[in-house]
Amino acid sequence: MTRTERLTRARRWVVKIGSALLTNNGQGLDEAAIGRWVAQMIELRRQGIELILVSSGAVAAGMRRLGWTQRPDSLSALQAAASVGQAALVQTYEEHFQRGGLHTGQILLTHEDLRKRGRYLNARGTLRTLVELGVVPIINENDTVATEEIRFGDNDTLAALVSNLVEADLLVILTDQQGLYEADPRRNPEARLLPEVVAGDPALEAMAGGAGSGISRGGMLTKVRAAGRAARSGTATLIASGHHPDVLLALREGAMLGTYFSPRLARLAARKQWLAGQLQVQGKLFLDAGAARVLREEGRSLLPVGVTRLEGNFQRGDLVACLDPEGREVARGLVNYDWQEAQQRLGRSSTEIAQRFGALDEPELVHRDNLVLSGH
Numbered sequence: 001m002t003r004t005e006r007l008t009r010a011r012r013w014v015v016k017i018g019s020a021l022l023t024n025n026g027q028g029l030d031e032a033a034i035g036r037w038v039a040q041m042i043e044l045r046r047q048g049i050e051l052i053l054v055s056s057g058a059v060a061a062g063m064r065r066l067g068w069t070q071r072p073d074s075l076s077a078l079q080a081a082a083s084v085g086q087a088a089l090v091q092t093y094e095e096h097f098q099r100g101g102l103h104t105g106q107i108l109l110t111h112e113d114l115r116k117r118g119r120y121l122n123a124r125g126t127l128r129t130l131v132e133l134g135v136v137p138i139i140n141e142n143d144t145v146a147t148e149e150i151r152f153g154d155n156d157t158l159a160a161l162v163s164n165l166v167e168a169d170l171l172v173i174l175t176d177q178q179g180l181y182e183a184d185p186r187r188n189p190e191a192r193l194l195p196e197v198v199a200g201d202p203a204l205e206a207m208a209g210g211a212g213s214g215i216s217r218g219g220m221l222t223k224v225r226a227a228g229r230a231a232r233s234g235t236a237t238l239i240a241s242g243h244h245p246d247v248l249l250a251l252r253e254g255a256m257l258g259t260y261f262s263p264r265l266a267r268l269a270a271r272k273q274w275l276a277g278q279l280q281v282q283g284k285l286f287l288d289a290g291a292a293r294v295l296r297e298e299g300r301s302l303l304p305v306g307v308t309r310l311e312g313n314f315q316r317g318d319l320v321a322c323l324d325p326e327g328r329e330v331a332r333g334l335v336n337y338d339w340q341e342a343q344q345r346l347g348r349s350s351t352e353i354a355q356r357f358g359a360l361d362e363p364e365l366v367h368r369d370n371l372v373l374s375g376h
């Protein structure tokens, strides 16, 4: 898929707005700029784009409220500033989104949350539900408990992890530069902008220097790495300047702005590669003939009703093999329940499960998004 095709067709976007942009030279939040980005995001939502926002700015907003002019070094002072500022940040977003009749939902995450499979699935479930409800999720690091992350001030990695989590089509990283240059343009004004690169190309890291302003920390290096990470879920990344007028709407129309990081693999191929790369399955699900057929032929999710028995002490989020009645592997996938919960649900219809275990239960044992047919 070309850059233009990707930009104009992308349905699920993760937009990351960095500290360098959000703050007026470290003087609190730039409310007017936030208003302009939100107006564009409201328009994107109106066009049917599923939108998830990753926003920095808590520390900067907190510093302002507390009357601090210098970013503190001590961890607890940073965390205190973030705690004060996070409230101001979401309040500002909520006010602006409300003008377009949209609500926001705050999600605070650490990298650790996304490494732990159970929490990963919970975060994904909440994000999906928010998006289905028409709410715009606004994600930031959970600075109260994060230590390394807040010191380093890196929401680029978080945005990439979120892109993997929701399998975004596009990750837009808005910053204070036009995109990735051959060298840091602050140090080398002659450096040229790179319009298109391949995500994960190791040569890019050498070009990306440290952070630019007093308040930001990550710099281009974390953005280049984030693009590589996002590509693992087939997500394309675009780094562009948040100062460009109507930048998000222009990108949606395929404008040649910023630096485009093409993911080498399409989403499904990236997922298949990841699943195929997992050597060990933690359990086995034995399907009846009907379930084996709908998985093979219709690419559907696996429901508990089609499973006759299981093997293995697997946990929620583990990789399991799905076998047909002859014992042949039909597919592999990430299971939504641990083995005991799965055992209780085997052979039961979704209605019965809802009655017995509550309507909030996920109806699928393995969702089709997390299922890859074997032998393909």
Ligand SMILES: Nc1ncnc2c1ncn2[C@@H]1O[C@H](COP(=O)(O)OP(=O)(O)O)[C@@H](O)[C@H]1O
Pocket (backbone or CB within 6 Å): 017, 018, 019, 020, 021, 174, 175, 176, 177, 179, 180, 181, 182, 183, 184, 185, 186, 207, 208, 209, 210, 211, 212, 213, 216, 217, 218, 219, 220, 221
């Ligand atoms: N090769 C490069 N191309 C563009 N910017 C670069 C490069 N290397 C370093 N930078 C610096 O990275 C800064 C953006 O990163 P950062 O300050 O962390 O922003 P944010 O808060 O948006 O994450 C730019 O202001 C720029 O000075």
Ligand SMILES: N[C@@H](CCC(=O)OP(=O)(O)O)C(=O)O
Pocket (backbone or CB within 6 Å): 017, 018, 019, 020, 055, 056, 057, 058, 059, 060, 082, 140, 141, 143, 150, 153, 154, 155, 156, 215, 216, 217, 218, 219
């Ligand atoms: N989570 C913190 C810091 C995150 C941060 O600054 O990251 P980045 O925008 O990538 O430089 C905050 O909201 O202030």
